[in-house]
Amino acid sequence: xxxxxxxxxxxPFSFVGVNFHRWRQKMEFYLTTKKLAHCLTSMPxxxxxxxxxxxxxxxxxxxxxxxxxxxxxxxxxxxxLYDYYADNKNTS
Numbered sequence: 598x599x600x601x602x603x604x605x606x607x608x609p610f611s612f613v614g615v616n617f618h619r620w621r622q623k624m625e626f627y628l629t630t631k632k633l634a635h636c637l638t639s640m641p642x643x644x645x646x647x648x649x650x651x652x653x654x655x656x657x658x659x660x661x662x663x664x665x666x667x668x669x670x671x672x673x674x675x676x677x678l679y680d681y682y683a684d685n686k687n688t689s
Contacts (some may be wrong), residue, residue, distance in 0.1 A: 613675040624673055628666060636666035 609623030628634040641659045644652055671683055 609673055611675050612673060612678065614678065620673070624670060627673075628669060631665070631669065633662055633666040633669065636663050 609620055609627050612620040612624075625634060625637065628637065641656065641663050644656050648656070671679055674682060
């Protein structure tokens, strides 16, 4: 198929500044299907220098999940909101 686009029907509508409660709930459901909803309530933990290889691998996985979660949320915003929050230093 040339020129076709795959659409994720589970993805919530883009947030444009209205109906935030509905969008937030749909985004939370969407992140749950992606197994990333835990990132909404937890932050990746900084490891001590003496961390084991297992702990380092788990931490790297959590940082990846956090990055993906932020990506899905930012990409769920209308362009003007995306531009504002993508540049905001508080999102990282």
